[in-house]
Amino acid sequence: MLLLDWVFIATLSSAILFALFSLFCFFRLFQIRKQLNQLSRIRSKNTRKRKKIRRKIKKTTVKLKKQRRNLLVFSILAICLCATAFYSRYYQATNLGEQDSDGIVQGYYLLNETVNQINQLSENNNSEKVENNLRELAAKLSSFGMRGADGRLTSEGQRLLSRYYNQMKELGLNLNNQSSEMVDNPEKREEYISVIQKTQATQKKIIEYFKVNEQALQQKK
Known part of the structure; x- marks a missing residue:
């Protein structure tokens, strides 16, 4: 479980706890206010009783202020912690995790390098070496089929990443099977460049x- 998962669980749990404290303080505040109103209605001609009632009113007023303060503090804490919890979840949903980030970094390099190798075939460079390089690249591209988008991302983010990983896998499988055909077939090379550009378009999105x-x-290439 990632750090942000623990942050979400801890802050949300704390927010719920403070919300319960706030609810308790609210009902306690209601009870104390009711008690204070009852004391305020009492009338007595007895001096001792009046003093006793005033002391009770003063004591109850202190309790009332304390409960108001507690209610305010607990409510603010509950709101802040709840906001923190949902922001951490929002952050996870809209930002790439470590595995997906690594996938984009690696994929960015592999696609650019594959284009470079195909272009070298067009320039009549060492075709055997280039063909071996393409096979190595194809194996790495195919491995993207084992990747899956983080389930904590938004549905749109998951859709884009799933499409990207699938395109990378298909490119790798096809490239591995037909890399030798590209040596003497310019049309096949153009076809693969077109497929790579489509994958790069998804990558751009x-x-x-x-x-x-x-x-x-680009600096990590």
């Missing part, structure tokens, strides 16, 4: 949706 720093991704 993820970067924009989760507000990922693309310059940082």
Whole structure:
């Protein structure tokens, strides 16, 4: 369980606890106010009784102020903790976790490197070396099929990541099976470049949706 999960559980539990304290203080405040009203209505000609009633009124008034203060403090704490709990959940839902972040970083590099290797075939460079490089890249791309979007993300975020991981997997599988065909087939190379561009378009949507720093991704290439 991640730190933010513990933060959510701890703050929400505390918020509920303080909300219960606030509820108790509210009912206690109501009882004390009722008691104070009853004491205020008492009339007595006996001096000793009047003094006794005044002392009770004073004591009850102190209790009333104390309960008001407690109610205010507990209510503020409950609201603040509740807000913290739901903000932590919102943060998790709108920001990539560690595994998905690593996936985007790795995927960004792999797609760019795959394009570079395919372009090297077009430039008539060492085709055997490039073909081996493409097979290695294909294996890494295929491994994205084992990834899954974090269930704590928003439904849209999960949808984008799931599509991205699936596109990466399909690209890797096809590339592994047909990497040798690209050596002498320019059309096949263009076809793969087009597929990669579609995958990069999905990647771009993820970067924009989760507000990922693309310059940082470029530096990690």
